[in-house]
Amino acid sequence: xxxxxxxxxxxxxxxxxxxxxxxxxxxxxxxxxxxxxxxxxxxxxxxxxxxxxxxxxxxxxxxxxxxxxxxxxxxxxxxxxxxxxxxxxxxxxxxxxxxxxxxxxxxxxxxxxxxxxxxxxxxxxxxxxxxxxxxxxxxxxxxxxxxxxxxxxxxxxxxxxxxxxxxxxxxxxxxxxxxxxxxxxxxxxxxxxxxxxxxxxxxxxxxxxxxxxxxxxxxxxxxxxxxxxx
Amino acid sequence: xxxxxxxxxxxxxxxxxxxxxxxxxxxxxxxxxxxxxxxxxxxxxxxxxxxxxxxxxxxxxxxxxxxxxxxxxxxxxxxxxxxxxxxxxxxxxxxxxxxxxxxxxxxxxxxxxxxxxxxxxxxxxxxxxxxxxxxxxxxxxxxxxxxxxxxxxxxxxxxxxxxxxxxxxxxxxxxxxxxxxxxxxxxxxxxxxxxxxxxxxxxxxxxxxxxxxxxxxxxxxxxxxxxxxxxxxxxxxxxxxxxxxxxxxxxxxxxxxxxxxxxxxxxxxxxxxxxxxxxxxxxxxxxxxxxxxxxxxxxxxxxxxxxxxxxxxxxxxxxxxxxxxxxxxxxxxxxxxxxxxxxxxxxxxxxxxxxxxxxxxxxxxxxxxxxxxxxxxxxxxxxxxxxxxxxxxxxxxxxxxxx
Numbered sequence: 001x002x003x004x005x006x007x008x009x010x011x012x013x014x015x016x017x018x019x020x021x022x023x024x025x026x027x028x029x030x031x032x033x034x035x036x037x038x039x040x041x042x043x044x045x046x047x048x049x050x051x052x053x054x055x056x057x058x059x060x061x062x063x064x065x066x067x068x069x070x071x072x073x074x075x076x077x078x079x080x081x082x083x084x085x086x087x088x089x090x091x092x093x094x095x096x097x098x099x100x101x102x103x104x105x106x107x108x109x110x111x112x113x114x115x116x117x118x119x120x121x122x123x124x125x126x127x128x129x130x131x132x133x134x135x136x137x138x139x140x141x142x143x144x145x146x147x148x149x150x151x152x153x154x155x156x157x158x159x160x161x162x163x164x165x166x167x168x169x170x171x172x173x174x175x176x177x178x179x180x181x182x183x184x185x186x187x188x189x190x191x192x193x194x195x196x197x198x199x200x201x202x203x204x205x206x207x208x209x210x211x212x213x214x215x216x217x218x219x220x221x222x223x224x225x226x227x228x229x230x
Numbered sequence: 231x232x233x234x235x236x237x238x239x240x241x242x243x244x245x246x247x248x249x250x251x252x253x254x255x256x257x258x259x260x261x262x263x264x265x266x267x268x269x270x271x272x273x274x275x276x277x278x279x280x281x282x283x284x285x286x287x288x289x290x291x292x293x294x295x296x297x298x299x300x301x302x303x304x305x306x307x308x309x310x311x312x313x314x315x316x317x318x319x320x321x322x323x324x325x326x327x328x329x330x331x332x333x334x335x336x337x338x339x340x341x342x343x344x345x346x347x348x349x350x351x352x353x354x355x356x357x358x359x360x361x362x363x364x365x366x367x368x369x370x371x372x373x374x375x376x377x378x379x380x381x382x383x384x385x386x387x388x389x390x391x392x393x394x395x396x397x398x399x400x401x402x403x404x405x406x407x408x409x410x411x412x413x414x415x416x417x418x419x420x421x422x423x424x425x426x427x428x429x430x431x432x433x434x435x436x437x438x439x440x441x442x443x444x445x446x447x448x449x450x451x452x453x454x455x456x457x458x459x460x461x462x463x464x465x466x467x468x469x470x471x472x473x474x475x476x477x478x479x480x481x482x483x484x485x486x487x488x489x490x491x492x493x494x495x496x497x498x499x500x501x502x503x504x505x506x507x508x509x510x511x512x513x514x515x516x517x518x519x520x521x522x523x524x525x526x527x528x529x530x531x532x533x534x535x536x537x538x539x540x541x542x543x544x545x546x547x548x549x550x551x552x553x554x555x556x557x558x559x560x561x562x563x564x565x566x567x568x569x570x571x572x573x574x575x576x577x578x579x580x581x582x583x584x585x586x587x588x589x590x591x592x593x594x595x596x597x598x599x600x601x602x603x604x605x606x607x608x609x610x611x612x613x614x615x616x617x618x619x620x621x622x623x624x625x626x627x628x629x630x631x632x633x
Contacts, residue, residue: 188527230392
C-alpha cells in the first residue's frame with residue numbers, strides 16, 4: 001500500500017517535471033532578462049567584446065584566467081567606457097557585494113525569482129547596493145571598471161554572468177537575455193567575438209548560441225593541442 | 231527485485247505513466263520545434279556527404295562563363311592560372327552579375343576561410359577530407375592543401391603546426407615550399423611574396439583577456455633567408471599593407487606608454503607610430519594600395535571614434551561615415567547590414583566613398599563571418615541556415631549607382 005502510494009506520488013512528480021519544460025519553453029520564447037545598459041550600443045558607448053563560451057581569447061587564457069570555469073569564458077564581456085552605469089538585468093534581491101566570485105576589483109550578485117543569479121563583474125568601485133536590498137530591472141547596480149588598469153585605459157568592460165542559485169554553474173547569457181545579439185558586436189571581429197575551431201571536433205561550440213554550461217571547478221573542456229587559431 | 235512479479239505500482243507505471251511520459255516528451259519536442267527553442271533556432275551543421283559533381287563541367291582551358299548553383303563541385307587537378315597570382319585586377323573569368331543570384335557552396339561547415347587570389351578561396355572543410363582546401367569559385371576546382379587551415383599569401387599558403395612547432399609554406403599545388411621554425415605561430419605573408427611576419431609571445435599570464443601579450447615581432451626575408459627582429463609590443467593585430475613590404479601592427483609598448491597603429495618597413499626600419507591612440511580594431515589594408523581602414527572605439531572623444539582611412543604614403547587620415555561592420559576590396563569598401571531574413575551589403579567606392587552598389591544576400595551571415603574578394607567581385611560568408619560557407623557574386627561597384 002505504501003509502495004503504491006509512493007509510486008503514485010512519484011508519478012505525479014515525474015509528470016509534473018516532464019511538463020515543466022513546456023512552461024520553461026514559453027519563458028524562453030521571450031528571454032527573462034534584459035541588457036545591462038540603458039544606452040544603445042555603439043563605438044562610443046558599449047558593445048559585446050567577448051561572447052560566452054569557447055572564444056579564441058578564452059582558449060588562449062584557459063589555463064590561468066578561465067581555469068576555474070572549465071577553460072571557457074563563463075560570461076559575456078561588454079566593452080564600455082569606465083563609469084558607464086550598469087543596470088540590473090531583472091528584478092531581484094542583492095545577495096552579494098564584493099563576494100568571493102572573482103571579476104575584480106568589485107562585483108555584485110543579484111538573485112532572481114526564476115532561480116537564476118546575475119553577476120556583474122569588474123565594477124569601478126564598490127556598489128552602493130546593500131545585501132538584501134530589492135532591485136528592479138534597469139536599476140543601477142554600479143559602474144563599469146577596468147580589471148587591468150586603475151587609469152581605465154586598457155580593458156574597460158563589464159563581465160556579466162548568469163549562474164544557478166548555488167553559484168556552481170554558469171549559463172550562456174545569450175539565451176537568457178532578450179536582445180538582438182547579432183548587432184551587439186558592431187561587426188568588429190575581435191578575437192573574443194570568434195570561436196576556436198578544434199581540429200578534432202571542428203563543429204563543436206562555434207557560434208554564440210551553441211555553447212555549453214560551465215560547472216565551476218570542473219575539468220577543462222577546451223584542452224585541445226591543435227586548433228585554429230591558436 | 232529479481233524473480234518477483236510486478237506490483238501494483240509497477241503495473242501503473244507501465245500501463246499509464248510511460249505512455250503519458252512518451253506523449254509528453256513528444257509534445258515538448260514539437261513545442262520546442264515550433265517555438266524556436268535552442269538548437270532549432272540555430273540549426274547545427276550538416277555532416278551529410280553530398281554527391282560531388284552537380285555542376286556544369288569546367289572546360290579544359292579553365293574558362294567557365296558564369297558560376298552555377300551547386301552543392302559540391304567536381305574535383306579537378308588543373309594548375310593555377312598564372313594571372314591569378316598576385317594581381318587582383320587581372321581576371322581570366324567573366325564578371326558575375328547581381329542578377330545572377332547563384333551561389334557556390336565552398337565548404338560544408340566550420341566558417342573558417344580567407345580569399346587567396348582572383349576567384350580562389352582558401353577554406354577549411356571536413357569533407358571529403360579534413361583540412362585546408364583551395365576552391366576556385368568559378369570553376370569549382372578544389373585542391374586539398376594541408377590537414378590544417380593557414381594564411382594565404384601571394385604564392386604560398388602558410389600553415390602553422392603547433393604539434394611540430396613549425397609553419398609550413400605550401401605552394402598552391404600542395405607541395406611544400408619550405409618551413410619556418412617559429413613554434414608553429416600563425417604567420418602573415420605579404421603581397422610581394424618576399425616577406426613573412428609573425429609574433430612570438432614573451433609572457434603567459436595577462437591581467438585580462440582583453441589585454442594582449444607582450445610579443446616580439448619578427449619578419450623573415452624569403453629572398454635572403456634571414457629573420458629580422460622588428461620590435462616588441464603588446465600586439466593585438468598584425469597585417470601587411472595592400473602592396474606589401476610595409477608591416478602594420480596594432481599594439482602598445484610593453485610599459486604601456488604609447489599605443490596605436492605602428493608601421494615598419496623591413497629590414498631597415500623599426501616600428502613608428504602612424505596613428506596614436508587606444509582601442510584600434512578591425513584593421514583592414516586596402517588590397518593593391520598603401521591605404522588601410524581601422525576603427526577606433528571608446529576613445530573618450532566621440533569625434534575620434536569610428537572608421538578611419540589612413541594613407542600610409544601621405545600620412546593622411548580620413549574619418550569615414552560608415553558603419554563598423556566593413557570589409558575592404560581594391561576599389562571599394564562593403565558594409566554589412568543585418569536583416570531579419572536576409573542580410574544586405576552596401577558598397578562604397580574608394581576613396582571618394584560614394585554608394586556604388588547594393589546586394590541582398592541569400593541568407594543571414596553567421597557570427598559576422600564574411601569576407602569580400604580582393605577584387606570586389608564575390609562575397610564569401612558563413613550561412614546561418616545550414617552553417618555552410620557559400621560564395622555569392624556581387625554587382626560591380628560604380629560610383630553613383632546602387633546596384
